[in-house]
Amino acid sequence: MEHKKKVAFYTLGCKLNFSETSTIARDFQKEGFDRVDFEEIADIYVINTCSVTENADKQFKQIVKKAMKRNDKAFVAAVGCYAQLKPEELAAVDGVDLVLGATEKFKITDYINDLSKNDMGQVHSCEIEEADFYVGSYSIGDRTRAFLKVQDGCDYKCTYCTIPLARGISRSDALENVLKNATEISQQGIKEIVLTGVNIGDYGKGEFGNKKHEHTFLDLVKALDAVHGIERLRISSIEPNLLKNETIEFVAQSRTFVPHFHIPLQSGSNDVLKRMKRRYLREVYTDRVQKIREVMPHACIGVDVIVGFPGETDEHFLETYHFLNDLDISYLHVFTYSERDNTEAADMPEVVPMNVRNKRSKMLRGLSVKKRRAFYESQMGTLRTVLFEGENKEGYIYGFTENYVKVKTPWDPALVNTLHNIKLTHIDEEGSMRMEFVNNYVV
Missing domain, CATH: 3.40.50.12160 (Methylthiotransferase, N-terminal domain)
Structure with missing residues (x-):
């Protein structure tokens, strides 16, 4: 054979x-x-x-x-x-x-x-114009959580980004197909689904880049919350201008959506945001964070930020630094700007030298460590639910709480892919949160 x-x-x-x-x-x-x-x-x-x-x-x-x-x-x-x-x-x-x-x-x-x-x-x-149809997909069998694609492509024209050139126009999966995929995932015993796409807040645009929204992102969130068998749903990354109050309020009282948001900011300077052609100003971002904190004080809020964009002066950078320092967020993903062919920003004057970009990047990474530490400290003593991952790392098993606190406990294969009620006790020297089981109660 x-x-x-x-x-x-x-x-x-x-x-x-x-x-x-x-x-x-x-x-x-x-x-x-x-x-x-x-x-x-x-x-x-x-x-x-x-x-x-x-x-x-x-x-x-x-x-x-x-x-x-x-x-x-x-x-x-x-x-x-x-x-x-x-x-x-x-x-x-x-x-x-x-x-x-x-x-x-x-x-x-x-x-x-x-x-x-x-x-x-x-x-x-x-030709990227031909990428006007939608292919649904999800990951399974690779890890404890599944990534479920709900949207592809982007209609935004951010001056630094090649994604529209690589993935085409914004288009979405049909709602019934997303629900079918979510059900298939839950039947495999996977406990957490992460919604993913290029610009998921734009969910609802038809298959051929039809500008009319069949459904909104809020419709999608509400429908997924009702799918039987899913324990946890997580929104991966969503633009601040597309994260509406109604969605935040729904997540706060939903059955399955967890209190974790990842919201790209890119710059805390309105001058730089305009040069980037982002679709909001920093005031909108502040509103989003305040709204989340109002209804979910314990939520985890992650931020994407780019340093060294053309024309970013020391003053602009410090504006970003102080804006983030004062904002009640939980961690940063810091990107050092790098030129991309066929983007508007690649031809912009006032290029920031690479050593300056790297220095700014280092400063924000330091701020991220401080923010994460403060967030973890704010969670000490609270009762949470943890989903354990599948790997034995030097005698420990790791997991994440619903609000994205990384937890570790001695390795036990019986814990893999299980949810447990726990109390967060202290932070160890490597920055992971330690815990104790509450009544050893399995969710």
Whole structure:
């Protein structure tokens, strides 16, 4: 009997990429392939690329090299955002056989009838205008929580961002399909679903970029809250101008949505926000944070911020620093600005020197440590629910509370993927929260 062909995957970038890799992997399994770990010998290696990460091309080359080391006869395919933006560049990398753009990545199994190596990678990319249809996806079997894609693409024109060029216009999954996927996930025994997309607050735009919203993001949240079998739902990242009071109020009293928001700010200076063509000013951001704190004082609020954007003076940066320092938030994701081809910002004057960018980045990372510590301290002594992860890390098992406090306790395999009521007791030297079980009560 002919041996089953083996396929391995490597995912760079965001939760959305993880959900799409998982869906592509299931397609391979339906075609009779065995999925193996990327560290193993495979017949095909699929790399899902990202355009946001620094040195995306360098990272990609290293991953291809790893695959070739394991099996120099393996077929290597590149999909994802970087494959859409710079297909020829990826195709020229030694060892790459196939590069698929945004419209083709979900048809990958149609392209690999012949697994013989090519001298030069074949490119099947598209004009991004053609990416006007929606392919639903979710990740499962990779971790304790599942990433459920509900939306793709973006209609915003932020001056630093290539995502609209890589993923096309904003479009959404049909509500009934999202609910069907959520039900499938819950039937696999997964306890937490994270909603993901490029701009999920824009949920509801039709499949062909139809500007009319069939449903709103609030409709989606309410419908998911009623799905039987889901223990926890988490909103990944949502624009401040699209996070409405009604949604915040609903989350506060919902059955399954957890009190955790991740809201991109990008800059605390209105001058810089205008140069970035963001769709709000800092006052809107303050309102969002205050509203969350009013109805969910214990909520975790994460913030994305970019430092070193063209034209960001020392004064602008200090404005951002003080704005964040005074704001009741829980942690920061800090990005050092880096130029991207075909973006407006790449041609802007007043470029900030790299050493200044790095210094500012370091300052905000320090602020993030301080903010997280203060948030954890505010949670000491409270009763929470923790969902434990699946890994034994040096004799400990880790988990996250509903409001995203990272908890650790001695390793016990029986705790994997289970929810428990706990009391948060103290913070250890590595910054993790320690806990005690309450009545050992399993939720």
